Amino acid sequence: MEERDKQLLKMIRKQSEEGMSLLIDEYGGAIKAICSNVLRNYDAGIVQDAMQETVIRLWQKLSQRFQVKKNLRAYIYQTARNCALDYLRKYQRHSETDFEGVEDMMQDVSTDVEREFSRKHNERIVHEVIKEMEEPDRTIFILRFFYYETVKVIAETVHLKEDNVESRIRRGKKKLKAELLRRGVLNE
Template identity: 25%
Template sequence: MDTEEQVLVDALRNHRTMALERLMDQFGNSVYGLVSRILAGTGRVEDTEECVSDVFVTAWRRIDQFDSTRGTLKTWLLVLAKYIALDVRRKLLRQPGTVEIDASESSGENIEEAVLSKEASMEMRNMVNALTEPDRTIFYKRYFYYESVEQIAKALGITNKAVENRLYRIRKEFKEKLQERGTGIKHAK
């Protein structure tokens, strides 16, 4: 963890209001983007804004649970945002008059395909968790948080080419492992 992040975490743990404001300034757009993607089509803009507020309040209350050995403050915050947004999404979908069409229902996907898809998803999750640092961070930043190669390189203090090379190796490794195991995930560039 860099010094700037440590100072912010310490200030949050001491419940300094300016630290919460700084956290919101620094990560507000990322949290809002993730929450809005998760809640897309299920509620109003106000629901998204309320969810984002809940994320920061929860982070404020649970900052002692942050463990810098497991990832960055941003990663912790975005994981927190993901789970809070998924909870809000479930609540919104349970409200009367809220209907979401399941993509598998609309495409006529059969049960066997759904099971294979679930198995492939679990396999992918296991492979991502098996990555070492900084590859895991690069993978999450690129494919979960949709950060550009340039943003990732700047955040990690490496070149764009190094990020591109690592992403290429990760994709290649995943493709080979999936082919060995016969898992039904199609390789995408």
């Protein structure tokens, strides 16, 4: 675990307000990106609630001497994703029982179903292509485009120079585009 993460963990375990501030300063952007990505079809208030729930869960777990194995960052990202998914399930359940405007929805349902099927199909192909990438390119791509990490943070994480990370991102994007063209997801 990185030294600054060890310090952060110590402060949180002392239940220091400074620890909470540092947690938000250090990881607030990533938490927001993850929650926004998962809850992209919902308003900002729901995203904000999921972010707050993430911080609360982290504070509760980490201050109770919960053992973080190896990587605090990964644990924080996982917690953010799980909180956002909990909110997604909660609001999907509520929207399924809300019958206002059903007639309007039914008019566009076939178009929406086609569009959603196409989106999910394309998303699955993107995930497959990324899964087929070699390491560290896969990790670099995931950190950059799913967790919105900066090139500097990625370089530190995978122990490469920033220039090397940038060139791997460029090559990865070219490979991804070529593969998506080949599989019919994109048109030239």
